Amino acid sequence: MPHDTPLISTIVMGLVLAFIFGAVANRFKLPPLVGYLIAGVLAGPHTPGFVADQSLAPELAEIGVILLMFGVGLHFSLKDLLSVRGIAVPGAIVQIGFATLLGWGLGALMGWPLGGSLVFGLALSVASTVVLLKALQERRLIESERGKIAVGWLIVEDLAMVLALVLIPAAASISGDGHGAAEPLSAGLSRLLGLDLGLTGIIGMTLLKVVAFVGLMLVFGRRIIPWILHRIAHTGSRELFRLGVLAIALGVAFGAAKLFGVSLALGAFFAGMILSESELSHRAAQESLPLRDAFAVLFFVSVGMLFDPNILVDNPLPLLATVFIIVIGKSVAAFFIVLAFRKPMSTALTISASLAQIGEFSFILAALGSDLGLLPGEGRDLILGGAIISIILNPLVFVACDWLRKTQETRPQGEMTEGTEPAAQAEPTEGEALPAPTNRPTAHDVGEELHAVTLTDHAVLIGYGRVGSIVGEKLKSSDTPFVVIEDSDKRIGDLMREGIEAIYGNAASAEVLAYANISAARSLVIAIPNTFEACSAAEQARAVNPSILIVARAHFDAEVDVLKQYGADTVIMGEREIALGMVDRLAQVHHDRPHYEDAQRPDIIIEPSESAPAKE
Numbered sequence: 001m002p003h004d005t006p007l008i009s010t011i012v013m014g015l016v017l018a019f020i021f022g023a024v025a026n027r028f029k030l031p032p033l034v035g036y037l038i039a040g041v042l043a044g045p046h047t048p049g050f051v052a053d054q055s056l057a058p059e060l061a062e063i064g065v066i067l068l069m070f071g072v073g074l075h076f077s078l079k080d081l082l083s084v085r086g087i088a089v090p091g092a093i094v095q096i097g098f099a100t101l102l103g104w105g106l107g108a109l110m111g112w113p114l115g116g117s118l119v120f121g122l123a124l125s126v127a128s129t130v131v132l133l134k135a136l137q138e139r140r141l142i143e144s145e146r147g148k149i150a151v152g153w154l155i156v157e158d159l160a161m162v163l164a165l166v167l168i169p170a171a172a173s174i175s176g177d178g179h180g181a182a183e184p185l186s187a188g189l190s191r192l193l194g195l196d197l198g199l200t201g202i203i204g205m206t207l208l209k210v211v212a213f214v215g216l217m218l219v220f221g222r223r224i225i226p227w228i229l230h231r232i233a234h235t236g237s238r239e240l241f242r243l244g245v246l247a248i249a250l251g252v253a254f255g256a257a258k259l260f261g262v263s264l265a266l267g268a269f270f271a272g273m274i275l276s277e278s279e280l281s282h283r284a285a286q287e288s289l290p291l292r293d294a295f296a297v298l299f300f301v302s303v304g305m306l307f308d309p310n311i312l313v314d315n316p317l318p319l320l321a322t323v324f325i326i327v328i329g330k331s332v333a334a335f336f337i338v339l340a341f342r343k344p345m346s347t348a349l350t351i352s353a354s355l356a357q358i359g360e361f362s363f364i365l366a367a368l369g370s371d372l373g374l375l376p377g378e379g380r381d382l383i384l385g386g387a388i389i390s391i392i393l394n395p396l397v398f399v400a401c402d403w404l405r406k407t408q409e410t411r412p413q414g415e416m417t418e419g420t421e422p423a424a425q426a427e428p429t430e431g432e433a434l435p436a437p438t439n440r441p442t443a444h445d446v447g448e449e450l451h452a453v454t455l456t457d458h459a460v461l462i463g464y465g466r467v468g469s470i471v472g473e474k475l476k477s478s479d480t481p482f483v484v485i486e487d488s489d490k491r492i493g494d495l496m497r498e499g500i501e502a503i504y505g506n507a508a509s510a511e512v513l514a515y516a517n518i519s520a521a522r523s524l525v526i527a528i529p530n531t532f533e534a535c536s537a538a539e540q541a542r543a544v545n546p547s548i549l550i551v552a553r554a555h556f557d558a559e560v561d562v563l564k565q566y567g568a569d570t571v572i573m574g575e576r577e578i579a580l581g582m583v584d585r586l587a588q589v590h591h592d593r594p595h596y597e598d599a600q601r602p603d604i605i606i607e608p609s610e611s612a613p614a615k616e
Contacts, residue, residue, distance in 0.1 A: 006053035010060065013050055014301040015294070017043055022297075030392060031131050033359065036297050037388050040304020047309065057302040058367075063250075064299025065364055066268040067292040070249040072129065072158060073272020074285045084145075088152035091337045095153075095355070096160055099125035099330035106321055112376055119369035120379045122164055124325050124386065126157045128359020131391055135354065135398060146350040149343075153334075153351060161361040165263045166210055168368060213260040217270045221252070225271070226278040233280060242287040248275070249288065265364060296360075303363040306370075307384040308377075315378065322386040327393055331356045345408050349401040356397045357390040358383070453483050453501055456520040461527060462507040462537055464491050467553060468527035472500070483516050508536035510544075519544050526552040526568070531559045535566040542567030 021035030021042075043052045103121025112120070132154055136147045225248055232244040249271050256267025275281050311319060331352040338348035366383040369375030459482035461472055468484070475482045483501040486492050495502035505512035507528070518524065524541050526534045531554065538550050552568040554560045560571045 007056055010052040010056050011298065013043060014039070014052060014057075014060075014298050018297045018301050029395060031394075033128070033131060033300060034388060034391050036300035037304040037307070037384070037391075040301035041307050041309060042304075043301060044305035044307065046307070052301075052305060054305070057298075057305055060295065061299045061302035061367075062264060064295035064297075064302070066250060066253045066264050067288070068296050068299060068360060069162075069265040069268040070253070070272040070288070071285070071292050071296075073269040073274075074276050074281060074288075084149045084152040087338065087341045087343065088149055088156050091334065091341065091351075092153045092156035092160070094337055095330055095334050096122075096125040096157060098333040099325065102325045102329050106318070106325065107379065110318060110378070112379060113374070115374040116369065116376055116379055119168065119365055119375045120383065122161070123362040123365040123369070123383045124322065124358060125330060126161050126361045126365075127154060127355045127357055128362075128387075128391070129154050129158065131357050131359050131394060132354050135394065146347045149338075149347060150351055150354040153355070158361065161365065162266055162269055164365065165265055165368065166207070168365075168374070169263075169372060209260045210262055210266070213256055213262055213267070214270065217252075217274055221270070221274045222277060225252075225274050226280070229275070229278060229280050229284065233283075238287070241283070245275075245284045245288045246291060299360070299363075303367070303384065306367075306380060307388070308381050311378070311381040311385055315382070318378075318382055319385050319389075322382045323389050323393075326358055326386050326390045327356045327397065331397070346405050349405050353394070353398045353401040357394045358387045359391065362387055452515045453503070453517050455481050455483060455501065455517060457522045458482055458517070458520075459523045459525060460485065460513075460516045460518055460521045460541075461525045462534075463526070463528035464488075464495065464502075465527065468525075471525055471527055476500070485512060485516055506533065508533040508540075510540050513537065513540055513544065518548070521545060521548055523549040523551065526550065526563075529553065529555070531562065534568075535562060538563060538567040 017039035018036045021039045022032035023035070025035035025038075026032050041047060043050055045051050045054065100118065100121035103124040104117040107117025107120045132150060136150060228248070229241070229244060232241050235241075249268055252271035253264040253267035256262050256270070257264050275284050278284070334355050335348045335352040338351050339345070362383055366375060366380045370377065370380050459475055459480055461468055461475070461482050462485045464472060464484050464486045468486075472482070472484060483503060484495055485503050485505060485507045486495065487504065487506055492502050492504045503512060503515050505515070507513065507526070518541050521541075524538070526537055528534055534552050538552060541548055541550060549570075550568045551570045551572065552563045554563055554571050554573045555575065557573070560573055563571045
């Protein structure tokens with residue numbers, strides 16, 4: 001067996017270093033993405049020690065880009081985008097234009113050609129979807145109005161960058177700035193007609209091929225691809241289904257590049273977008289997630305390998321200017337854009353903090369610009385350095401924005417900015433005097449208005465999904481005082497309309513538990529399926545109230561043991577309850593035991609059919 005195995009060593013060392021530094025980054029409350037980039041820097045040619053194969057790393061990164069864009073397409077929701085299109089579309093376009101202008105200005109000051117400066121500006125204008133979603137998830141803002149606007153804003157940015165990935169090579173093919181390959185269809189027509197089509201003709205031909213590809217996908221792809229997946233799903237083979245998802249993602253991307261000349265990224269994005277319309281999309285996302293994550297990590301590692309740390313010493317001022325554009329420039333622009341649409345300051349601050357970083361699309365643009373000879377190596381290093389620094393600073397930006405929001409909220413009512421109170425003032429016109437809870441829980445208000453409950457000897461119910469709602473109904477029918485902790489603003493609104501005490505937030509937060517008056521509670525019911533959050537909530541509740549009864553749920557024996565270690569008194573395992581329910585029903589037939597309807601069962605604590613929502 002040959003001992004020179006560059007492919008194996010590149011994959012192994014890339015994943016091992018990414019794991020080590022990703023874990024370190026996570027330990028310091030930073031996105032693991034920072035650790036992946038640092039791992040790439042250490043595996044690159046600019047630092048001593050192990051150096052990964054420089055020819056294989058880009059190809060592995062290309063697979064990462066394909067799967068990353070496939071994942072973006074799977075999660076692309078036209079419905080969510082249309083719900084916030086009034087602000088997300090114009091806001092994102094104006095913000096991209098402003099940030100691109102700033103980047104172009106910095107590139108021009110450094111003497112770069114026009115094409116390189118524009119690529120540099122575009123790379124600074126788009127934020128990382130990965131970093132944004134992680135930040136919003138940690139703050140339970142995904143389903144809030146602020147979160148939907150931020151996600152919609154990022155979708156518009158992603159679509160703009162997908163278009164840029166198509167147009168940049170076409171423009172570079174006739175530009176004196178780069179050495180992009182000539183667009184073959186345009187070149188053939190030019191020779192046939194004896195005409196120079198110019199930049200407009202090349203871009204037109206490129207867009208024509210993209211339109212043809214998109215049309216083919218929308219007309220045939222949306223029928224054939226879901227049909228193929230359904231046929232595979234009916235075989236009952238999970239292995240074949242997983243392989244089919246990956247084959248579709250990689251096959252469509254490769255076919256799009258070879259047959260239509262569009263980027264691999266665009267082909268993968270449309271494959272994911274077509275699949276997102278299928279009822280099997282969630283399963284497809286789950287099955288492809290492990291490989292997507294693995295190759296996405298290799299992509300970030302390969303990007304880090306391109307970074308030259310010497311730029312920190314050789315060009316500190318341009319790097320500071322780059323970070324300023326990313327963290328301050330485009331965030332301030334987004335802040336005023338959101339305020340111009342008469343949205344609350346809390347929404348403007350959230351959008352600003354969300355955009356104060358750059359990520360995966362910036363790396364893809366930097367790599368494309370370098371390959372085409374448009375972007376100087378110095379510009380690529382500035383983009384990578386700005387990304388690493390901005391991602392590290394992003395949690396601090398969110399903290400600063402939270403502080404500003406709380407400061408603004410403490411002002412007297414007359415000094416509050418527009419958008420904060422008008423909704424409340426408009427309520428009386430609907431003829432409903434005071435059930436403020438009926439109209440109050442709008443998406444952006446729910447996350448802002450936390451008030452400590454005054455209940456004592458009550459039950460605290462975490463989660464109001466399929467399991468939590470059943471527990472809540474039983475508590476309500478037995479006149480047991482209880483308060484619900486929920487991270488869905490829609491459910492919070494429903495609970496308030498029903499007159500149920502509810503708190504919006506993450507139950508793993510000690511502050512949220514304090515709002516629920518956990519110290520004076522008699523019991524805690526953890527009805528969420530997330531074991532990590534459940535353990536954190538149980539541990540903190542036990543520390544504050546040692547005598548509280550804690551009841552939790554689990555799917556596996558290992559989770560039962562872990563939850564009990566963290567303080568749970570009773571753990572209901574859904575699968576076991578389902579099995580006991582089945583045995584009980586069989587006993588009614590085979591041993592003539594009495595049969596009870598669910599509503600009549602004397603031991604009705606949790607209904608078996610609802611106790612194991614493995615996909616909740």
